[in-house]
Amino acid sequence: TSMSAKFRFGSILHPLCSGINDDTKFKTAETPSVLNNHKLKTRLYEGDITPKRHRNAIVCPFNWCFWPKSSNGLVIIPYLISSSYTREEKALIVGAIQEYETLTCIHFVDRTTETDYIYISPKDGCWSYFGKVGGSQVVSVHKGGCMRKGIIQHELNHALGMLHEQNRNDRDKYVVIAWQYISPGDFYHFKPTRANNLGLKYDYSSVMHYHRFAFSNTSGKATITPFPDSTVPIGQRVGLSNLDVAKINKLYECEIHSTLLSNLTGSFSSTIYRSSYPKNTNSVWLIRIPANKIFLQFNSLYIQSSSDCASNHILVYDGGSRRDTVFLNKLCRPKQLPAVVSSGNMMLVELVSDGTTLPKFKASYNSGKSPVSPNKI
Incomplete structure (x- = not known):
């Protein structure tokens, strides 16, 4: 069923978008800039949500909470970055935005004359509205504690309709809330929401998850502890x-095959399908480690040759976006097993297939210049 025909909401979605009658729209403000947000005059819900009165009873009719999907399968979101940011700050914001284009069908594009768009601006604190609200929709990224890639993406996720992970309705199976270390006035930040979790498991590593000391009233005492493994x-x-x-990708029904690799050492292969790939399918693997350069080695490669490798091939980019420098362009010859080293902490591998044959490859990587043993594939 298409998104225009039924609602599909989750822990990622605020209850505002589930058809609950409410005359309030919410905006969010992000940790670890919670201390900055405490300076705001407006009372914050869940640590980064402040109510904003709007017109009468707000519900979420069909696709109101979501950005519309184009006929080409992409969700195009116009955006504008405030001129108040420095060149370096703008580059950080653009880098956070481009990761969506790499891994999802969400494409942020420069705003021209569009009425509805995201406006990224250094307001007080880090906050965002939930879902699409229309007009010039502010996402606040303060120049102080908010200028981090994950925080920027956290706020953009709110604008897409995503809520905090620890507020899922099934969270008590996965975390323990230490109410004794939370002031009564902050209890509401930890209230579970009624929502559909989209059939996906709880994600401790989510960029939408609070840290373990969020809103603690006692130094060194955690308010959120993972269960059963507290470490x-x-x-x-x-x-x-x-x-x-x-x-x-599930919420917006993205027809994209993407994998994020974040361990310091790892391996991956083209064994996504047991038969031939769907026609004109591209698959991407984004290697993103916290620091250091990436050494990538292809351990095996079988891709049916074609004129100029046009039908099936591999591309490797020096960075996390297709806009970055191409390391390997249209790799398809079985005898070619090159190794490459990134200039930074990200590398993108893209497999392009016309669906007529089954391209096969295995690759491994580590955070350095030493080869990875093939027997670890």
Whole structure:
């Protein structure tokens, strides 16, 4: 069923978008800039949501909460970045935005004359509205504690309709809330929401998850502890997780095959399909590690040759976007098994297939210049 025919909401979605009658729209403000947000005069819900009165009873009729999907399968979202940011700050914002284009069908494009668009501006704190609200829709990215890739993506996810992971309706199966370390006035930040979780598992590594000391009233005492393994990291702001990407793609019915690789060492292959690939299908693997350069080695490669490798081929980019420098252009010859080293902490591998044959390859990577043993594939 298409998105225009029925609602599909989840822990990623605010209850406002589930048809609950309410005369309030919400905007959000993000940790770790919670301290900055505490300075705001407006009372914040869930730590980064402040109510904004609007017209009478708001519901979410059909696709109101979502950005519309184009006939080509892409969700085009015009955006504008405030001129108040420096060149370096703008580059950070653009880098966070381009990751959506790489891994999902969400494409942020420069705003020209569009009425509805995202306006990224350094207001007080880090916050965003939930879903598409129309007009010039502010996403606040303060120049202080908000200028991190994961925080920018967190706020953009809110604008797409995503809510905090620890507020899922099934969260008590996965985390323990230490109410004794939360002031009564902050209890409402931890209230579970009634929502459909889109059939996807709880994601401790989500960029939408709070850190373990969020709103603690006692120094060194955690308010959120993973269960049953209390050592699992939560609250990362490096960037989107694999499940963050999966939720966006499921919510917006993106027909895209993408994988995010974030471990310091790993391997991947083209064994997504047991038979031939769907026609004109591109698959991408984004390697994104916290720091250091990436060494990539193709351990095996079989792609049927064609004129200029046009039908099936592999491209490797020095960065996280198709706009970055191409390392390997249209790789398809079985004898070619090159190794490449990135200039930064990201590398993008794209497999282009016309669907007539089954391209096969195995590759491995690590965060350095030493080869990865093929027996670990």
